Amino acid sequence: MAGAMVHRGPDDQGLCVDPHSGLSLSARRLSVIDLDRGHQPLHSEDGAVWAVLNGEIYNHASLRSQLERKGHRFASATDTEVLVHLYEEYGVELVHALEGMYAFAVWDRRRRELLLARDRFGEKPLFYTQLGDGHLAFASELTALRAGVGCALEIDPGSLDAFFVLGCVPGERTIFEGVRQLPPASILRWSMDVRERDVRSYWTMPRRPASRADSVSDLALEAGELLAASVRSRLAADVPVGVFLSGGLDSALVAALAAQQVSGRLRTFTVDYDTGAVGEARRARATAEQIGSDHSEVILSSGEISERVGMVMRALDQPNADPALIALHAVAQEARRTVTVAVGGEGADELFGGYPRYRWMRRADRAARLLPSGLAAAGAQVIASAVPGRAGKLAEVIRPLSLAQRQLEWVTGGRRQAREELYGPRMQHTLARDLVLEDVEGVLSACGRDGPVDALMALDRARYLPDDVLAKADRATMLVSLEMRTPYLSRELAELTAAIPTATHLRGGGKALLRQVARSLPALSGADRAKRAFAVPMAQWLRGPLLGALQEAADGPLVSDGWIDGAALRRRMQAHAMGSSDQSAILWPLLVMGLWMGAL
Amino acid sequence: MRLLLITPDYPPATGGIQLLCARLAAHSRHCCEVVCIGAPAPLGVFLGGRARRAERAGVMATPRLRSQLASVAMLNATALARALALRPDAIVSGHIVASPAAVAAQRITGAPVIQMLHAEELGRRPALTRFATARAAASIAVSSHTRDLAISLGAPAQRLHVIHPGVDLPAAGAPPARQGLRPPTIITVARLTDRYKGFDVMLKAMPLIRARVRDARWLLVGEGPLRAELSQGAAALGIADALTFAGAVDDATRDRLLDEADVFAMPSRLLPGGEGGEGFGIVYLEAGAHRLPCVAGNVGGALDAVIDGRTGLLVDPTDHAAIAEAIVTLLTDRELARRLGEAGWRHAQSHSWQRMAGQIDDLIERLPAGRPHPR
Structure with a gap:
């Protein structure tokens, strides 16, 4: 199994087999802390507790000193060994002591019980499946799980449907039938004797209060301190660390704080394209100059894009159609030449209210309360047909839809409507139910005391963040054996953001707190920092360098196995290639799907 | 000696500053008059006069208005008037927001001001902290932390003293039995x-x-x-x-x-x-x-x-x-x-309120009196 994940840990491997129970734990290691003595799996002094860890426990040093005071003896300086001794003290409740990004397993030989746990935001993946005889198999990637279960795993058409609509596989689902992903902030206990599993959540974000008396500047001061502390903890490593700069506020803020804390010059990395329009390199370069970092730019050229897309998508354990994955992979590959760990700005938009969508949805909610639905529907139709461009967004705002429907309309780029036309015979039965809508409605109904924006932010934290953004970040970087860390995803910072009303977050165009924090940093003053990500020129690529790969996908199992209708796909390809319409929102996930299936 | 204690915080409201001021008034060797902000009241209703006697101290409560600034302004105006009428021998400002009245009264009457410093208020109002401690004859920090905080904000160290608050000691009796069936x-x-x-x-x-x-x-x-x-x-x-x-x-x-x-x-x-x-x-x-x-x-x-x-x-x-x-x-x-x-x-x-009040009384008695303190 571990052999299928060499990219996640090229430095070392280990295997432990418990002869009494038959349980085995295996691990690949990317050495970041205590390079020489961190061989995994690690065990307790008496060999009764074994652990494997994927990720980092950032507060391991303070936990370790507490454990040492209580008489625990350590054989290494690693965070994995802290898990072992912490388990001896607190049992499964050890998760409450941890701050970090992690997926880990602890085997208790005496109780013959296995504990699996995943970090609070879902930064590190953890998949599992229960076999026919009740045994449990688990792994950090589906590729390894497939290698380990000893039988072929079938693609789940429902998951494929959800992937096409959302661009990622949501929630506990995976692309394979019978395999589940452990949700963020959850633990799974499995007993060797009973062979039953018990999954439960150990943390949720606090519910947002209706108001908080503190001024924005007081809150920003607190947020700034927490973020600086979080950056400091994420810079700790026994290997070189760098920062990914996208040109936007989130990564600039992280880089500026990191630059204050490293002893030498900070290394920063960004990506640019040879197609012109989209690149953020100029802004990233300006930030790098302001903070005085040693900056590298990688040019993602049209000439190499086809090869890179093919290589990355074939290597993924399950498809992910976030276009930034390709750009992140390129920049991670460049960074890996000089650093082993890189810090990024992921999570800021979800916690601090950065997506413009939140403000539009709030307008839509207000409009829905003011306008009778018949009038709103008619008005939307008139505006949609008569008003071009940005002002046409008004139609989206006043169209009478539920919050879940409006959200999906906004984020799925017309893919829900295209399903019927595009789905082949093996997917047709998924049309009977709208699984994605049901899932979104379920999550939304369980949250949102502070209005629609609160509900949408909770939805993004529960789904988009772990399933798309963080899965993308993990896979793109681990494919080149680089560890990515995200300072915004600290428990303290997240809980602070949850204690602030959404209206405060959205003030002044969103991310009011972070803007205020940035204003307090001299290195970042005066710069325009609209929202940025590693944006990519997808429409252009799909008309040029990726056309061949698309053609290949249309000739492959995607169509031949009956998942997608070949004629419909070719119609869309032609329309896009001729330039008569932009079909990239539909073609890109199909290309990802096709490439991924081709490698199965 | 007669003392005038000016404070925004005083019982029946609860909290550390309130308790400290009340115990100082009660345990000082000197006759202590108090001007404080009282219970919430509608604008224009003045509950002045000796609204309530607390132990040995005469307490004058000004109304708590909807605006905190207005409440504090009212406190200062009333306290200054009271100081001019009472002509105390020393003025204790229980909180830096009471320092404008205390300092003005010091300049007019010559009674020295003792400024109490707690903690949170200092960082929130650094300019007022500097003003209050620069003008006061002496300042009392309730802990070393407060003293360091005040000095870092520019308070003159030579006139800054640390005097810890006290505690109400329960009546002497058998120590409580802590074992039993109760959950820890x-x-x-x-x-x-x-x-x-x-x-x-x-x-x-x-x-x-x-x-x-x-x-x-x-x-x-x-x-x-x-x-x-x-x-x-x-x-x-x-x-x-x-x-x-x-x-x-x-x-x-x-x-x-x-x-x-x-x-x-x-x-x-x-x-x-x-x-x-x-x-x-x-x-x-x-x-x-x-x-x-x-x-x-x-x-x-x-x-x-x-x-x-x-x-x-x-x-x-x-x-x-x-x-x-x-x-x-x-x-x-x-x-x-x-x-x-x-x-x-x-x-x-070892931390009775009598001890604290005694230390403050000693400090007051050592201060030069009878003339306005030089700026």
């Missing part, structure tokens, strides 16, 4: 208003404490807007049954609850920016007076109120695992808890 109890006594008191970090520590001491419960004595947040947070962590809210209680009930608890915990931290936090933390002395060992943050006034390893355990107030560890240690090592509790009791005995 961690107690916090505080208004549920200020985040810096570390309720959030305590909440995070509770699942770890429960993992080690299965039926441990956390008893919160006090009321405030954070109650709902804490209650919901406990539910999210699956430990709703571990929290008990006693609400706001009278002193006798509080004393009984302290007698019934096993550990006092309040891991106060500093405010963002490294300022404020616990000025001293009279509650730690109160816990000691009931022979309770304390767990407190290793920052701010708690460094003076709790002696690490002797009357309690001081830990990083932002590290919930360290707080859990300290509390578990005291809940499981009964001998250590007993020893720290006894030392806490002795520490409290």
